[in-house]
Amino acid sequence: MFDKYPKEQRYTLSILQDLQKEYNYIPKEKLIELSEYLSIPLSKLYSMATFYKALSLKPKGKNIIKVCDGTACHIRSSKSLLDEIENTLGIKPGETTKDGRFSLETVNCLGSCAIAPVMVINDKYYGKLTSSMVREILKGYGGADDE
Incomplete structure (x- = not known):
């Protein structure tokens, strides 16, 4: 995978992005x-990846x-969206x-303040949301689960 890039440090971020895209995260063995x-020292790559x-x-x-918690979304109750996701899926942010x-x-x-509160799933935007939505x-x- 790396050989499509020259062995130059300026391509580090591009390679890390490619790894992220391919594996949906960056495996430790790929960092090594x-x-x-x-x-490049492994510690420098780790710093960039974090x-x-x-x-x-x-x-x-x-x-x-991704749930927006910017000002417009926050004042329009993005917290209630997070609470609904947490209750439904059993996970917290991160x-x-x-x-x-x-x-x-x-x-x-x-960047979608006009339709706050907003969430994105993969690349699809959902705006003016309520918990039930x-x-x-x-x-x-x-x-x-269907109830």
């Missing part, structure tokens, strides 16, 4: 291989849920369901 390939929020050293779920289907994250802004949306991804 990259360290050797680019002749600095950028788009990168993860822990496996993420098949469906990544966690992944045991079956690996969902990961939950909070973000500072999704969240439950219905999660059902569509197989993440909520």
Whole structure:
């Protein structure tokens, strides 16, 4: 995978992004291989992988849920959306369901303030949400039991 990039440190972030995309996280063994390939200390790669929020050293779920908690979303009750997701899926921000289907994250802004509160699942945006809407949306991804 690395050989499509020259052995230059300036490509480090691009390679880390490719690893994230391929594995849905960055496996430790790949960090070690990259360290050797680019002749970069493993500690520097670890620092980069933990600095950028788009990168993860822990496996993420098949469906990544991002709930905006920026000002507009916060004042329009994004907390209630988080509470509904936590109750429905049994995970808190930064966690992944045991079956690996969902990961939950909070973000500072999704740039969609006009339709606050907002959540994104994978690349699909959902706006002007209520708790009951969240439950219905999660059902569509197989993440909520029918009652």
